[in-house]
Amino acid sequence: MRFRARINDAARQREDGMLPMINVVFLLLIFFMLAGHLSAIDLFDIEATTTESEGPAQSQDALLLVGQYGRLALDGTDIPEQELPATLKQLAGVSPDVVLRIKADGRLAATRVVAILRQVQNAGIGSVELLAEPGSR
């Protein structure tokens, strides 16, 4: 009996020694839960445009991803270039007040983005936001 009690004491002391570590881990957990936000991972890597101005992104609507070589993805789904007008029209049909957010690679030719904006406009989507990371060039 005395041997068993000694083992229990040792285990209890080991657990008590871990308490500060658990406190730190709990604090880290709470920090990551509150400070970060969960969002879907982008389908492909882009080097986002940086901006020095403007407020934070407000809407959480549709997201159009445009890669460096013009690869397109709408809300995590790859779409071929020729299907973009039909997809945008469908999006505008489902939710007419949609705010389309465009996250485009900074190295992309601006004329390519302009062409996409024209297609967005022709599809009847009224508001467009260009997403950029804060920071200087």
Place this chain on the structure above:
Amino acid sequence: MPAPTPNPCRFADALPSRRRNLISLTPLIDVVFILLIFFMLASSFTDWRAIGLAQSSAESDGEPLLGAVLVDVRPDSLRISGLPVGPAELRGRVGDHLDRAADRLFVVRTGEGVSLQRAVHVMDLISAEGAERISLSGLPGQ
């Protein structure tokens, strides 16, 4: 002789050891660690900024944009209403336009060979002066 300080662990020591051992800390730590690793990997701390783009509705129809100020962005130069300017002068002229009409539309027209980053940089310069309506456009036929 000083009074003996109360032992903070006295209450815990008074608990029967069987009850204290009912819940072991190890599984709790396992779960908390797994949650911590999940949130560390899945959380994103990027603070995305949205640049609102005014849509120049007449652009696709080919109608003239009345009252809009055209800012031409070329790979190595900037022009506002056709006049070559530097970045600092551009801001001054944008400010002058906004003094006359606060809701002036600025059309940033990008030429061939201009990266999106450069176009956004010029839009930053314009919006830094307080312009709220900025539109992105290309050369006709592009």
